[in-house]
Amino acid sequence: xxxxxxxxxxDFLFKxxxxxxxxxxxxxxxxxxxxxxxxxxxxxxxxxxFGSKIINVGGKYVKLQIWDTAGQERFRSVTRxxxxxxxxxxxxxxxxxxETYNALTNWLTDARMLAxxxxxxxxxxxxxxxxxxxxxxxxxASRFAQENGKRIRSRKNGLRYSVWRCxxxxxxxxxxxxSTKCSGMWVLKKQNTTSNIFTLDTEAVRANGV
Amino acid sequence: MANDGGxxxxxxxxxxxxxxxxxxxxxxxxxxxxPLLHGTLIKPGSKPPTTPVKLKKVSxxxxxxxxxSDAWDPGDDDDELLAIAAENLxxxxxxxxxxxxxxxxxxxxxxxxxxxxxxQEEKQVESAELTSxxxxxxxxxxxxxxxxxxxxxGNASENSSMQRSQSLPQTSTPPLVSGMxxxxxxxxxxxxxxxxxxxxxxxxLLAGPNTDLEELRKLSWSGIPKRVRPIAWxxxxxxxxxxxxxxxxxxxxxxxSAMKLVMGYLPANVDRRESTLQRKRKEYFAFVEQYYDSxxxxxxxDTYRQIHIDIPRMSPEVLRLQPKVTEIFERILFIWAIRHPxxxxxxxxxxxxxxxxxxxxxEYIEEExxxxxxxxxxxxxxxxxxxxxxxxxxxxxxxxxxxxYTFAQPGIQKKVxxxxxxxxxxxxxxxxxxxxxxxxxxxxxxxxxxxxxxREVPLRCTIRLWDTYQSEPEGFSHFHLYVCAAFLxxxxxxxxxxxxxxxxxxxxxxxxxxxxxxxxVSVLLAEAYRLKFAFADAPNxxxx
Numbered sequence: 001x002x003x004x005x006x007x008x009x010x011d012f013l014f015k016x017x018x019x020x021x022x023x024x025x026x027x028x029x030x031x032x033x034x035x036x037x038x039x040x041x042x043x044x045x046x047x048x049x050f051g052s053k054i055i056n057v058g059g060k061y062v063k064l065q066i067w068d069t070a071g072q073e074r075f076r077s078v079t080r081x082x083x084x085x086x087x088x089x090x091x092x093x094x095x096x097x098x099e100t101y102n103a104l105t106n107w108l109t110d111a112r113m114l115a116x117x118x119x120x121x122x123x124x125x126x127x128x129x130x131x132x133x134x135x136x137x138x139x140x141a142s143r144f145a146q147e148n149g150k151r152i153r154s155r156k157n158g159l160r161y162s163v164w165r166c167x168x169x170x171x172x173x174x175x176x177x178x179s180t181k182c183s184g185m186w187v188l189k190k191q192n193t194t195s196n197i198f199t200l201d202t203e204a205v206r207a208n209g210v
Numbered sequence: 211m212a213n214d215g216g217x218x219x220x221x222x223x224x225x226x227x228x229x230x231x232x233x234x235x236x237x238x239x240x241x242x243x244x245p246l247l248h249g250t251l252i253k254p255g256s257k258p259p260t261t262p263v264k265l266k267k268v269s270x271x272x273x274x275x276x277x278x279s280d281a282w283d284p285g286d287d288d289d290e291l292l293a294i295a296a297e298n299l300x301x302x303x304x305x306x307x308x309x310x311x312x313x314x315x316x317x318x319x320x321x322x323x324x325x326x327x328x329x330q331e332e333k334q335v336e337s338a339e340l341t342s343x344x345x346x347x348x349x350x351x352x353x354x355x356x357x358x359x360x361x362x363x364g365n366a367s368e369n370s371s372m373q374r375s376q377s378l379p380q381t382s383t384p385p386l387v388s389g390m391x392x393x394x395x396x397x398x399x400x401x402x403x404x405x406x407x408x409x410x411x412x413x414x415l416l417a418g419p420n421t422d423l424e425e426l427r428k429l430s431w432s433g434i435p436k437r438v439r440p441i442a443w444x445x446x447x448x449x450x451x452x453x454x455x456x457x458x459x460x461x462x463x464x465x466x467s468a469m470k471l472v473m474g475y476l477p478a479n480v481d482r483r484e485s486t487l488q489r490k491r492k493e494y495f496a497f498v499e500q501y502y503d504s505x506x507x508x509x510x511x512d513t514y515r516q517i518h519i520d521i522p523r524m525s526p527e528v529l530r531l532q533p534k535v536t537e538i539f540e541r542i543l544f545i546w547a548i549r550h551p552x553x554x555x556x557x558x559x560x561x562x563x564x565x566x567x568x569x570x571x572x573e574y575i576e577e578e579x580x581x582x583x584x585x586x587x588x589x590x591x592x593x594x595x596x597x598x599x600x601x602x603x604x605x606x607x608x609x610x611x612x613x614x615y616t617f618a619q620p621g622i623q624k625k626v627x628x629x630x631x632x633x634x635x636x637x638x639x640x641x642x643x644x645x646x647x648x649x650x651x652x653x654x655x656x657x658x659x660x661x662x663x664x665r666e667v668p669l670r671c672t673i674r675l676w677d678t679y680q681s682e683p684e685g686f687s688h689f690h691l692y693v694c695a696a697f698l699x700x701x702x703x704x705x706x707x708x709x710x711x712x713x714x715x716x717x718x719x720x721x722x723x724x725x726x727x728x729x730x731v732s733v734l735l736a737e738a739y740r741l742k743f744a745f746a747d748a749p750n751x752x753x754x
Contacts, residue, residue: 022557023519043525044557046665047656050715065712072516074556077618078656 010054010063015085017115019107020092021100022071025126029092030068045070048082083114088122093141095125096133101141108148409435412442421445430681431735433674433728440573443566443603444487446680491598498541501548510548513555517543524560525665529568534586538593539563542601546608553608553615558660562607565664565673566600610687614659622659625691626651632695636741640702647711654718658694662686666697667723667731674731689742696737 613621679685
């Protein structure tokens with residue numbers, strides 16, 4: 001009961017996607033964000049998994065409803081059906097895999113087409129701890145973000161703080177805009193039509209399996 | 211696809227009864243006997259025998275099976291028949307195989323002797339209990355055989371119906387839908403005795419030169435004792451294949467395409483078993499030789515890379531971090547993916563190898579828990595056998611559900627829709643509650659179908675579940691649906707308490723099953739059986 005009461009105490013609810021190729025560390029980022037700790041034995045996601053967190057942004061409580069999607073191509077037709085009504089998306093690639101970076105354009109197109117043109121995207125280069133194997137430079141990713149969005153911010157601080165901060169940022173930006181009711185839940189939509197992409201280097205995933 | 215016929219008539223099989231219907235006859239005695247259900251739904255004698263028989267020649271599956279006991283055993287598909295033909299010419303191979311058969315045979319007999327001695331004491335203790343169980347369940351035995359009259363099975367002896375009755379108390383807990391908190395209170399010692407007597411029955415059944423597969427399947431429905439599980443699993447596949455040939459004859463479809471669909475793995479005849487195993491193992495390693503080097507080719511490297519990164523993050527976690535296991539799983543999955551380009555490798559398929567692998571490894575473990583077992587301590591040859599057997603069994607399982615993994619995953623989409631429709635009829639309140647909170651079945655049940663509930667229950671439960679799936683025709687492709695429905699409704703109380711989309715989904719994706727064991731799975735299966743019985747043939751039952 002108390003849990004139910006707790007979950008009622010928020011001002012805004014927004015739907016947040018985590019997307020990107022398989023094995024880029026999406027679930028680890030989600031776990032990191034919700035539990036504030038690393039999880040090094042995460043299973044690969046099948047379909048979609050859910051997370052939830054209430055954060056305080058400028059005195060308002062925002063409930064993030066996080067949809068952590070499966071990255072494998074074969075699941076795409078199913079995961080696409082989960083995009084509708086999303087206010088923001090964490091778009092994740094693996095800095096040690098150019099392939100995951102090259103796929104970003106497709107992910108971005110999908111997100112804008114299926115969720116909203118105004119969806120707030122946070123571009124996230126994951127696995128900074130494997131910097132020695134880096135295949136994609138931060139500069140490159142920044143340029144990508146610049147070309148595909150209007151404003152760029154970079155956050156290179158400690159991981160936990162960064163993830164937290166960038167979600168906060170999304171929340172902040174999103175809460176400033178007007179809200180519209182959509183598919184039975186409150187989602188927030190940006191007022192201006194430009195979409196922002198933030199870039200971020202994270203190190204959520206320690207090398208698995210060794 | 212040979213089971214198209216079956217699929218089409220998902221809700222209304224009754225329309226076109228297959229002669230000697232294999233659907234409802236045999237299993238009726240295994241789930242808890244529900245007098246209400248049986249009283250209203252089965253009218254003894256109104257089943258297959260009275261329905262017009264299209265082909266008089268094969269009136270029951272049992273007859274068919276006994277007539278054809280060996281006709282199809284050696285071959286699983288065209289390729290294999292060719293392979294056999296080629297192999298027959300090679301006398302060296304024949305001699306070698308024969309030698310191995312003899313060796314293995316004597317080894318097996320030694321094992322049997324050992325087991326028998328080992329079980330003597332247990333049996334003595336149990337015999338007193340056994341008689342009391344049999345007497346106490348007289349009513350059940352009787353009504354079971356009444357409900358069973360529709361089966362024209364000639365070999366259902368007095369003895370075997372007694373055997374079945376003993377498996378009843380275990381599963382005859384109240385249905386899940388009404389109160390479900392009280393099935394956890396089983397007394398452990400009684401269970402071990404029952405297990406021992408069950409093991410004995412399996413041993414008797416498996417000891418003969420020709421295993422009565424129908425009987426094996428009946429016994430297996432309620433779970434297979436750990437010690438005989440490896441051989442039982444390999445054998446059970448044969449039965450499925452025969453069903454398919456049987457159906458194929460009736461529907462006059464290509465026998466070969468039917469057999470490809472549910473390919474068997476082991477012949478029922480014990481003398482041929484070892485040689486079949488050897489041949490299959492050789493065949494598998496020929497594939498490895500042929501294809502495995504191509505894993506770094508441009509066309510296949512994506513597949514291999516995906517498999518490679520997925521194995522350390524498989525569920526269940528047993529064994530997955532052992533390098534030897536990783537190596538074996540990578541080979542199995544890569545070979546399967548290359549040979550099945552329509553689906554290729556899809557996440558979730560990797561999970562499906564584990565039960566086979568673990569069960570076959572357990573054949574070589576005495577007391578140790580498999581979690582703590584160092585697989586690399588097994589001899590290389592043994593490991594190779596386990597690898598090949600796991601490959602073939604997984605391959606056979608996937609053949610029946612391949613549309614789960616082809617583009618857009620139509621098999622899963624269809625089954626999730628069916629689940630929704632089914633739940634709307636069996637528990638409208640739950641269905642409405644989910645609907646009200648905008649929870650879509652695809653959001654939670656997708657994984658149930660894609661990973662056959664392996665992410666939702668502990669591995670020991672999956673293995674128990676598969677005992678039944680393999681003894682149920684179309685267990686993985688069809689019966690699984692009813693298990694999912696029973697599984698969902700099992701949580702109705704908790705579901706109805708959650709009043710929020712997100713909480714509902716988080717609950718449905720993290721169901722508290724960590725403590726589950728055989729007892730819970732048995733109850734689930736019994737309920738699934740009841741649902742299948744009540745709803746599959748009655749498309750309008752409870753329909754609004």
